[in-house]
Amino acid sequence: MVSSSNTNVNNWSVLNKQEYISSRVIVPFFSIAFFSLQSDTNWWKGTCKGRTGLIPSNYVAEQAESIDNPLHEAAKRGNLSWLRECLDNRVGVNGLDKAGSTALYWACHGGHKDIVEVLLTQPNVELNQQNKLGDTALHAAAWKGYADIVETLLAKGARTDLRNNEKKLAFDMATNAACASLLKKKQGQDIMRTLSNADEYLDDEDSD
Template identity: 30%
Template sequence: MAFFGNLLKTILGSEGPSGNTVTEVGIAQFARVSIVGREDSLVLYGPTRSNTYELLLHKPVDDSLHKAFSLFRVADSSEAQVRFLSLKDILPPLAQVMPYEVVNLQGLQVICDLTRTHPTWTVAHVAAHLGYAASFSSSEIAKFADTAEMEMKDTPLHIALKKGNLEVIKVLMDRNVSVDVTDTKGNSVYHIAAQSNEVIIQLVTQKNSRLMDTPNEAGKTPLHLACEADKPECVKALLCAGADVNVAATHDSILPIHTAMAANSTLCAKEIIAMYPNQLNVKDMKHGGTPLHWATSREMINAMSDYGCSINARNFHGLTALHKMVEHNRLACVITLLTRGAEVNVCDNEGNTALHLVTSPAVLQALLVFGGNTAIINKKESNVRHCIASSSLREKNLMLYIIHAVGAARCKTRLANCTDGCSPTGQFDGVPPDSNLISRSRITYDDLLDSAIMGRTITEVQ
């Protein structure tokens, strides 16, 4: 048990949870305790009668001669020295310029916790985190304004941006700090600002930087991150600052407009298209998909269609947006595309129509209602009935029943993976649905069709 107790003490970095709690103590009890280290009003005592090392911050003389703040109590002398060295460069300068904010139980607790969590931060990093803009008037703090800490390589500007401390950001930019630095994840100040607000972006883009369009380690530019976070005001601010819409993400080769579509951010996509209309039908570099291929909702499809995005455009594999929505089993998107005039029987490079790719009864029925041709044979000599019958789809028996009901032909010759549901001599024609399923499906179709038709009507009237 003693072993586990000592292990817990080591992990916590103190004799117990209370070892890191800032408290107020009387100075008299330390009269006979040795001083191990001193920096201005910061004094490290030890060992005390309880065999610990204790760091005190003495109050100003005009405040109290008898009381001090105990910042931590630890048993290990080496740990005490390390923590003292960390705090001695942070607390005294902050206490000098921001006494009312710092020299109290709450203020000291926050700073002590920060230095334990981020042991490589300088006093400028702490000031930036806490929003102490006025503290940068001190040369002891301002000299670290451009310093990157050792662990994550964050500068004080990185920290201020993450916290959204506007006044600190202004002060640092006025001090002409560098914006050409990145953290260990490749994030520049622009990557962080891109996920904040337009005011912050306008502040950090006052200076030109080579990093405005540079991807981070995740392969994303600041513009990608703004689209991903659904921040249209940030997208607009970045574009006004000169962000390049044609820089692709390095990991998946997609452009910011495609990221906006994938994130279902209609407003971000609109901001890009409003400033760069050629982005409406721009293709991603990996698969050649247009923004419509990346849509994830009927709202996005309607918005792109209203702008004039080519509804039957194909990617490098010959797939239309309808093919992609069917692949992803997005019924609402499928119906919206169909009501917008998407061609249901377009074949991709392998000869597959959307029907060949269907994975659910609901989408299958939607395609059939809009004229899907079950007789088209792809380059593998497979018709739609064969694709369904030979699949492992959970609802393939119901789907087989549906296409049989509309007269879908069996395979003309037996293929290698034919089943009783599609072979020329087979007898199985699927399993009909129960009445409850039919009722629920009809309600779903009615709702989706009503919504799609109403949206189309409103657009035409406008």
């Protein structure tokens, strides 16, 4: 249960058929609490550092400031502990912000490899989600010049053939030789794989 007057509230979407409001509550010791709506609207159930309790809903309403997309904010800032707490409290890993970007996109954009690695371990994480500009996480990493993150994304199966709204591939966005080399090599492997599959298809047709 949180007793501080310093509070920030983050809004969640509907998860697991239960409507949640995520409240990131900053107390003097920088702990974080998450709240869910209860049948009794006067009290919200909150979890903080593994401890669960009730807090008056008007306390949060009167002293809270809304911050959208807590997972995205954690990813942007490279705040691993906050990110893990969001995931532990079932914040959706593939949620989109106003730009249509995922938390993974922002982690790649910021060069936060530790955040990227954690997000990539999440079940059903969307590796190739394109935002409103058509950019993927791979585009972001290539553009910002983070070769280690480009390599990590490629190892997880990130697609190199997706073009953004300006018709640019991640390769076209690469700002250094290391990123460009990794992307070119992967594109070459994909082309060879496609040609091999085509040859196998033709061989099958010839045998019919």
